[in-house]
Amino acid sequence: MIRTTLDTxxxxxxxxxxxxxxxxxxxxxxxxxxxxxxxxxxLSTLKRHGPMSAGELAAHERVQxxxxxxxxxxxxxxxxxxxxxHATDGRQVVLELTGAARDxxxxxGQARDAWLSGRLQxxxxxxxxxxxxxxxxxxxxxxx
Amino acid sequence: MIRTTLDTxxxxxxxxxxxxxxxxxxxxxxxxxxxxxxxxxxLSTLKRHGPMSAGELAAHERVQxxxxxxxxxxxxxxxxxxxxxHATDGRQVVLELTGAARDxxxxxGQARDAWLSGRLQxxxxxxxxxxxxxxxxxxxxxxx
DNA sequence: TATTGTTATACTCTATAACTATA
DNA sequence: TATAGTTATAGAGTATAACAATA
Numbered sequence: 001m002i003r004t005t006l007d008t009x010x011x012x013x014x015x016x017x018x019x020x021x022x023x024x025x026x027x028x029x030x031x032x033x034x035x036x037x038x039x040x041x042x043l044s045t046l047k048r049h050g051p052m053s054a055g056e057l058a059a060h061e062r063v064q065x066x067x068x069x070x071x072x073x074x075x076x077x078x079x080x081x082x083x084x085x086h087a088t089d090g091r092q093v094v095l096e097l098t099g100a101a102r103d104x105x106x107x108x109g110q111a112r113d114a115w116l117s118g119r120l121q122x123x124x125x126x127x128x129x130x131x132x133x134x135x136x137x138x139x140x141x142x143x144x
Numbered sequence: 145m146i147r148t149t150l151d152t153x154x155x156x157x158x159x160x161x162x163x164x165x166x167x168x169x170x171x172x173x174x175x176x177x178x179x180x181x182x183x184x185x186x187l188s189t190l191k192r193h194g195p196m197s198a199g200e201l202a203a204h205e206r207v208q209x210x211x212x213x214x215x216x217x218x219x220x221x222x223x224x225x226x227x228x229x230h231a232t233d234g235r236q237v238v239l240e241l242t243g244a245a246r247d248x249x250x251x252x253g254q255a256r257d258a259w260l261s262g263r264l265q266x267x268x269x270x271x272x273x274x275x276x277x278x279x280x281x282x283x284x285x286x287x288x
Numbered sequence: 289t290a291t292t293g294t295t296a297t298a299c300t301c302t303a304t305a306a307c308t309a310t311a
Numbered sequence: 312t313a314t315a316g317t318t319a320t321a322g323a324g325t326a327t328a329a330c331a332a333t334a
Contacts, residue, residue, distance in 0.1 A: 007272070008264040011264055011275060011276055012261040015278075016257060017279075018280070018282040019163060020170075020182075021185070021283065021286040022282040022286045024205075024207065025286040026163060028325085038301065054315075055314090061165065064302075066305095066318080073317095090309075090311080092314095113157055116159070117156040119288050128151070130281060132158075134277075135155070138162040138165075139161075139162045141263050144266075168301090197293090199291090199292060199293075209293065214325085217294095235291065236292060236333095237292085
């Protein structure tokens, strides 16, 4: 019991530091500087789950509504997201990807993640399997 | 070959999103608001590797020197780090943890990582093993 | 001349509080 | 009243460019 507690405390510590540094590295690796990682994350969620309200997207992304407003304003300005009034609830705004966003996301597979893809290919198949599982677990933790 | 490329591209994508959201979650989980995660990461590195110059610490943390200057100024202001001139090279500044920082890091194991520790204990032993391995791999990637 | 560190400045990311509009 | 979203404001985190001091 104590052993487990000690283990998880140490793991929490190491995992937090690793994520901090890895995230830093990923953010600075940007090639196309117009669309940031935050923007891309929001777009990816819209692509995966389809049109949704601003509040729903904020919840998906684990940010507060005002933070999402900012992101959406920027994305609309870039012509990547459309904002239309909800059909029956006038308070809500429905967000939807534009064709330009779909094009961007399609191209992104080759360009945006190029650096990380390259590094991943240098790993062993077993290491990639670990990261694949870890990604799912981290998503679960982020939602907890 | 193509299969592997496709796999790593998809993994790069999913891993990036997972890290983005997980990192967000960790940063917002702060309890003690005086010392931020960035500060804590720098302190942990100093603890693990011992006294070093500002440039070395910046390299360890994967940030640019001016960014580290800011962090160090803040930490010195809180009495957590001392800055002393290098013995032989007058350009360098040697950074060292203070006793207060050691106390803080010792207490941190219980307080700071409490949220994450709690979540980790809800996982299976196998999932924790995956994260343990993943932390090492992510550190390697951050340094690549 | 090259290196180490700092200052000046600016942009991204995110939050809380207060406000508006609609239900 | 309660909910959805926005505006206003602020703080954390990080970068590039320019500078000073030392090697």
